[in-house]
Amino acid sequence: MSPVAPRIRRRAESPCDGAWPAQLPPLLRRVYAARGATSYAQAQPKLGSLLPPDGLTGLDAAVDLLQAAIRERRHIVVVGDFDCDGATACAVGVRGLRMLGAERVSHAVPNRMIHGYGLSPALVEELAALRPELLVTVDHGIACHAGVAAARARGWPVLVTDHHLPGAQLPPADAIVNPNLPGDAFPSKMLAGVGVIFYLLLALRRRLYGDHPDREDQTAAIHGRTSRQERPDLSRLLDLVAVGTVADLVPLDANNRALVAAGLRRLRNGQGCAGLRALAEVCGREASRLTAADIGFAIGPRLNAAGRLEDMALGIECLLTDDLARARELAGVLNGINAERRAVQQLMTDDAEAALARARLAEGALPLAPCLFDPEWHPGVVGLVASKMKERLHRPVLAFAPAEPGAGLLRGSARSIPGFHIRDALAAVDAAHPGLIPRFGGHAMAAGLSLELAQLPAFERAWQAHAARMLDDDLLQAEVLSDGELLPQEFDRFHAEALRDGGPWGQGFPEPLFDGRFEVLDWRTVGERHLKLSLRHPARREPLPAIHFGGWHGNAPPPQLHLAYRLAPDDYRGGAAIQLVVEHALPA
Known part of the structure; x- marks a missing residue:
């Protein structure tokens, strides 16, 4: 199942004329300012400000x-x-x-x-x-x-x-x-x-x-x-x-x-x-x-x-x-347990994709907030499956598994998208149908719950009805926020290391992501799911290496791409080597 194509939108430019160290690259100042940090002290808070x-x-x-x-x-x-x-x-x-x-x-x-x-x-x-x-x-x-x-x-x-x-x-x-x-x-x-x-x-x-x-x-x-x-x-x-x-x-x-x-x-x-x-x-x-x-x-x-x-x-x-x-x-x-977890996760994700493909074929469209269950799934991995399917579909997803083999109690994990508070959604269903959900809790973007197997159909009806009231086309449109284009001279190791070390990046202070149009000079698959690319930027003579993890979906990339990407040092090749880590690829 190919991921839902996102819309790439550039962040609004913010003034970055606060107090900054002279040696800080203008690129990093711009990135910090776009995240609301108007000074270096705000961008890099110290323990003294805790x-x-x-x-x-x-x-x-x-x-x-x-x-x-x-x-x-x-x-x-x-x-x-x-x-x-x-x-x-x-x-x-x-x-x-x-x-x-x-x-x-x-x-x-x-x-x-x-x-x-x-x-x-x-x-x-x-x-x-x-x-x-x-x-x-x-x-x-x-x-x-x-x-x-x-x-x-x-x-x-x-x-x-x-x-x-x-x-x-x-x-x-x-x-x-x-x-x-x-x-x-x-x-x-x-x-x-x-x-x-x-x-x-x-x-x-x-x-x-x-x-x-x-x-x-x-x-x-x-x-x-x-x-x-x-x-x-x-x-x-x-x-x-x-x-x-x-x-x-x-x-x-x-x-x-x-x-x-x-x-x-x-x-x-x-x-x-x-x-x-x-x-x-x-x-x-x-x-x-x-x-x-x-x-x-x-x-x-x-x-x-x-x-x-x-x-x-x-x-x-x-x-x-x-x-x-x-x-x-x-x-x-x-490390060995994690390797086993990856294998179990992949099998369960494949099952989820097949179930959603059948649902799309039967109903003509995907559910607004898919609710997935398989009696063979492992309860410790359903959160990862829900997260993976949420990323691909840009819809809230719930995944359930038996609490233990043959049990009548299910354990579920829910993952959401911006604008749809997943714990509040479960609370609304619980309030409208007292006793339906024995237990739940969580945050805006992730939650967990327990459910009796016999109540799964009733819960799914109530869940989909609530999703229909709360979700609209704007929320279901995946969107990627970009920090704009890089200047030709910024495609170098100095800026790649400055971006890497300029964090910590994470939720609410996202890692810098840029976008631009590139010509595909060459490509090949790596492993079963990844794409290795050689790209040309319109204003640069030298080709740029890129990797798109999970980017292979069975079709050759078009000759021109609009990419959302991160600039990273290529530590494998060392020296001055860099690479673009592609997050999203759209036809140009």
């Missing part, structure tokens, strides 16, 4: 719980989640609490196939063997009403740290820290789960060691550099914060960019934890040149694969070990 934790609702109660647990040597169990954000948040929680003096800290993580999502009653039952005296959830909990209630019924205090949108009622936890709680005064609502627990650790250390934001800037507050030199250096956790933040696809507002940039600096300087260094090695990434894209496309998927097909306990162990040899062993296992 928001203080004070505005987070529930912070004092949460710090009270942790301080008492540390003072009384209680057993703290950090309960993670089975995605990359949840795994890194768990590692940050365990490492950070130990740094701050907690002597009895353990961790646990649900197994997707056994416990389901988050702090469930089934997981609480299993945790009884650990005899916890305080549960701390990371990256989940805000929707885990039954699990929180089950834990408290056993006499365990529960501290929820999360960033997902809350429902109408909050779980009965002893304390909740979540920037998206109603009335929360924290200015950035974009923290990932790993960012929330990191902020809680900052607040806890301030309580334990007496540092105060009025007496130091945020850089010193994170590093622990004041007159009290014995305070732990929490900046050692920023590599994990960066990986979880990027992998969870939260918008990179200025606050998140400061966190991610600081974490990337640690990784590039060889200061990352053993597990992340080992994962970079197994991915074939050069540590000194790591970017947010390397996290998103290489490191993050290998951690996520453990939670999708196996047990995220493997991933968390990799992030917690300080033994590099053990980290490399675990990274190798995670």
Whole structure:
């Protein structure tokens, strides 16, 4: 199935006459300004500009719980989640609490196939063997009403740290820290789960060691550099914060960019934890040149694969070990699981394409918001299938699989397009049909839900009716925002490296993308799905090499193309080599 052809639209030009370093290329200034950064300080925020934790609702109660647990040597169990954000948040929680003096800290993580999502009653039952005296959830909990209630019924205090949108009622936890709680005064609502627990650790250390934001800037507050030199250096956790933040696809507002940039600096300087260094090695990434894209496309998927097909306990162990040899062993296992995940994903994606082709043939058109199910699918991979089909069709997509083989309960993942808030859409269906959806949660662009198999037809009717009310032709038109054309002299290694290193780029602060018309001089297929191209720019004599991943659809490219592309250093060829990485190709 060929992807829906997008419309390429150029970003409006913005003035870039603020305070910029003299050595910064005009191209990068233009790119920053187009993203709303009118000065270098806004484009490259530092730790010193990080928001203080004070505005987070529930912070004092949460710090009270942790301080008492540390003072009384209680057993703290950090309960993670089975995605990359949840795994890194768990590692940050365990490492950070130990740094701050907690002597009895353990961790646990649900197994997707056994416990389901988050702090469930089934997981609480299993945790009884650990005899916890305080549960701390990371990256989940805000929707885990039954699990929180089950834990408290056993006499365990529960501290929820999360960033997902809350429902109408909050779980009965002893304390909740979540920037998206109603009335929360924290200015950035974009923290990932790993960012929330990191902020809680900052607040806890301030309580334990007496540092105060009025007496130091945020850089010193994170590093622990004041007159009290014995305070732990929490900046050692920023590599994990960066990986979880990027992998969870939260918008990179200025606050998140400061966190991610600081974490990337640690990784590039060889200061990352053993597990992340080992994962970079197994991915074939050069540590000194790591970017947010390397996290998103290489490191993050290998951690996520453990939670999708196996047990995220493997991933968390990799992030917690300080033994590099053990980290490399675990990274190798995670790499193998990821290869298996790719194969399963491809088979499921092929099934989804075939199902949609049959639907188009039977109905004469695709559903507005496809709802896909196959009894043979793996529940850990349906989110990737939904994401892939959403990208190809530019429509909201839901994909379901049995929660376990032969089960009557389905687990679903939903992925959306700009302008269609997927969690709010599920909430609207739930409100109109009470009891139809046993459980759901998520964000604007991604959500998860459970559903009884027998209710799938009723849910699909309700879902399509809501989609018909909310979706129109404008929303269904895929659009790519371009930073315009590159000047002929900007096709060089200097500008390619400046763009690569000018991030971190990601959600809400997108990697620079340019467009232009090119003549196709030569082409060949690479692997089964990719195109290698030799192109000529109208104002350049030398040909330009290009790669279009997933660009082969069985037909030769036309002689003239209108491309949306990224300019990248070609590290494989080295030297001054560059290449264009094609994102979209349209006939000129």
